[in-house]
Amino acid sequence: MKPIHVFLFISGLLSLTGCSSLVQEVDPGKVPTATAKLVIHCYISPQDTVITVVVEAPRAIIGLTDTSSAYRKTIANATVSLSDGSKTVRLLYSAKDLLYRISPGQLPILTGKIYTLNVAAPNYAPITAQCTVPVAVAPAEVRVDTVRKPVTGRSGFYQLRLYARLFWQDPVGQPNYYQVTGYNISRSTSTLYNSQGKPIKDSVYTRTSQLYFNKSNYLTDEGNDGVQLSSARGEVQNFYINPADKAGALSIYLTLNTTDALFYKYRDAVSRQADAGNNPFSEAVLIPSNIQNGLGCFAAFNQATLSVKVR
Amino acid sequence: MNHFLRLFLLGWLSVQAAFGQLKATSGLPTITISGYVREAGSQEALIGVNVYRSGLATDRSRLGTTTNTYGFYSITLPVQDSLRLVYSIVGYDTQEQTFSGQKSQTVNVLLRSGKLLNEVIVRSSRADEKVSDSPQMSQIDVPISQIKKIPALLGEKDVLKVLQLMPGVQKGSEGQSGIYVRGGGPDQNLIVLDDAVVYNASHLFGFFSVFNGDALKSVELTKGGFPARFGGRLSSVIDLNMKDGNKEKLHGEGGIGLISSRLTLEGPLGKKKSGPGSTSFLISGRRTYLDVLAAPIIASQSGGNTSAGYYFYDLNAKLNTELTTKDKLYLSGYFGRDRFYAKDKSANGSNDIGIGWGNATGTLRWNHLFSDKVFGNASLIFSNYDFTITSKQIDVYKDRTDEFNLNYTSGIQDVGLKYDLDIYPNPRHSLRVGVQATAHRFTPSAIVVKNTGLNDNRLEVDKIDVVESGVYAEDTWKPNVHARVNGGLRLSTFSGNNVTYVRPEPRLSAAYMIRPDLSVKASYALMNQYVHLLSNTGIGLPTDLWVPTTDRVKPQQSQQVAIGIAKDFASTGFTLTAEGYYKKMDNIINYREGASFLLIDDPTSAKKVQWEDNVTAGRGWSYGGEVLLQKKVGRFSGWLGYTLSWTQWQFADLNNGQPFFPRYDRRHDVSAVGIYELSPKITLSSTWVYGTGQALTLPNSTYNAYTHGSVYTSYYAGPNNIPLVQQLFSYPRQVNDYGPKNSFRAEPYHRFDVSVQFHKKMKRHERTWEFSAYNAYNRRNPFFYQLETVSQPGINGAAPTQRTALKRYSVFPIVPSISYNFKF
Known part of the structure; x- marks a missing residue:
């Protein structure tokens, strides 16, 4: 055997095997598929004006693409019940709202109590989940400040912006989780003009707007147990009004939601999975769940609100 | 731990006393024979040569020594009329020398390479090196000559890929040179080239390793039962030694392959070929030429406006000189770099992007012989690894030219000092003591952005300076003809980042020879690791980031026990080893779910993110069994290896805190390597691998x-107009349900190579x-x-x-x- 013989042999072998594609579909039969699970979302608090449970179906990844336009796959024929250990009530499906609901009067949500959610639906494994309503932490103070900032895209123009931040004392010796939400109610008076451009009357506008937080308003006391905590800075919308209008009363309301652990971790994971997107260099973000045999989140929170009148 | 340490020391002393060896050699007059064993023809120092007395009745009676990394040996024996010593190592002619047994003397020996010998003589030398005779277990060494015969991807012979073919050692993805040892990650391997740590051993995104076989003398991988002289990583030590350089004549070798060519030259400097004043050198280079071949094609297709390419190169160099009969000096270095570049120019400006990474190491070593029983070596060590991305964009407008520059750098730099003493008091004891200190400088990430008309933006995570050190003592002790023990203790310390750790690391391995060719072995090792690699690709990308221990990121620690048997089949030249191991690892780190190496999302933002925020610590455990049937010499050589193993990790922040199988958990791993010398002119070889x-x-x-x-939610629509689901819930995000982490198993890997x-x-x-x-198949x-959408008519x-x-x-x-x- 000489070198040239080997070369010819390998060349021949190559021409026989060809170079079929390096990308091949995996036989779907060999891809393990998980049994479809119910997807449950329910957040309860003593301040609820309505108790709701969203029951939906997941969409399979492998196989035919679901071309239905609805982004929600609500399951309408489920049996949904909520229990506080001594009393169990069934939530009824609302076709208008596409969720299951009851009035809190039928099952009051109380601080410290454990609630159990059970859902059963045809073709799905029944699910059960539990959560405990945390004790509300009282907010201590709302601090308001203004900042003069350049107007985007208009060189030389400045605008006064109003911000609010919530402070509170973290209870020591236990892990705590919070969500801070806020809104403001502002009044202003504007003059209405007719089609000839003549003023006809003054109208008072009342606007309710959410505060815009510059970073996450979900917090944990991990590494800061027992210290004074503060929320992210929430920007007040509609503070700046047209100079032709008259500014009226402005009040800011900041709510401290003391939440259970899953409330925080679920939202954190959902957010991180969205942030990671399809980045091939990042670890897949798993979404935690307390829904046995299912997916989603059954969590509790407890609210306390502070307000401040700015003008 | 302190309690354990006291027990360990007490146990070591008790065992010594029980055998009565503390006083065994006292009283009798002794002589010491010492010297160097080198290769005939090149004067290359030979490592691991067995030196023992000849002429004794049974094989069991022999108590000898082995040459160290520099080829030095020392054996102390009782005074006698005449003395006959045997020098043997696989692949070389066994040599016997007789001299007077009345006085100590220096005996330097030259061994002839086995390739010059016929089959019968090779077989006789083979019987003299026995795996059953050493207390060391979980150690793999593959002769470089054998590595050069094993088939390789694109003909590029690769030391690390050959090690991947051994039981307990696994590769990462297809074609990758990353190494996973007994459930440990690639960061848990200490890769040392002439005492200098090589931090990124990969070229071309992991498809080739940085080691050029032509420049190497030996490679040895230890995966358990670590002697105390090794420390700093949890899972393995890969110890590579460069050739010293031929002292007798100019010698060269090289090769021309499909993607690279290489050339090595070695020879004497000056007329003196041995003894004080003799000096030799080695220089070895390798470079790929894909960029050179592609350049004219790219240039012609783009009208000369675009150039792009990729290349890597390696350069090894070594100089050694014998200052006196007792002093030798070695200066060695390695420089390697990968570079990808793309340049594009037009009338409106230009764009220039470059990505580069590489290692540079340098070692200055001074051997000094204090006496015929005490050998010392001092090393001054330098190592650097850096990764850079550069981007320069020039936009030409009618009235101005804008220039944008971005420069990203990450890396690690070491400067270290090491001193080791080998002491040979008598044939029953070989002591090693040493001390080592390394100053690490980490650059976790540094980005500089310059833009015409805007302020320069500099976003740097401060460089981090830390010091890692270790002091050790170990003894290879042969209490009697049956038992072999290596016991030792390493005290490792780390200081920097406002934290200090001092951790004792006891080590013990022992062998008991049931028969002259069969021994049972056991070992225990505790290891600490103070530098960590953040990697979430698993494919050896240069973006992998080395980071130090901090107050938040604790040192990684492992404890490993292993038991096994070693059997030599003298008549056929086969050796069989079978081992079982259990390893637990604490404080191993990984990226948090969703985090990646990019320290920041937006290089122009002022937000400074600490890498520590992106990592999570956990624990892992691995256990399994390994079998290796190996034949190193003869017309037919090779091995058959099988590993059955389980590895699991558990992190509070991964997989919802539940244990999971890491990506490289591999239930079954098989490798078969065969090399057959069909004739002196033709060598056939093949490998077959299988892995879960x-x-x-x-x-x-x-x-x-x-x-x-x-x-x-909005001021322009009152709450009453918003659907209830939107009032109570945020707008839903569509998320993936992955099930438990790593619950999908890829198809098994198998491959057959032939050459x-x-x-x-x-x-x-x-x-x-x-x-x-x-x-081949x-x-x-x-x-x-990857999940993809497929259209069907x-x-x-x-x-x-x-x-x-x-x-x-x-x-x-x-x-x-x-x-x-x-x-x-």
């Missing part, structure tokens, strides 16, 4: 995730043509998986449909290669 598929995470389904919302080498002695040189086929092994006039399919991407079909090698 990787554990991966794939989504099962997607669903809407609702989080708690707020009633006041044939034709050797011919020419007038002035010897040449070898090599033809090989990687993945053209298996489509998975490199990664409608049947019988129905509308076309779309479906999501799982696609498997492979990188290498059958890859034939040809290379030409020569030496003179």
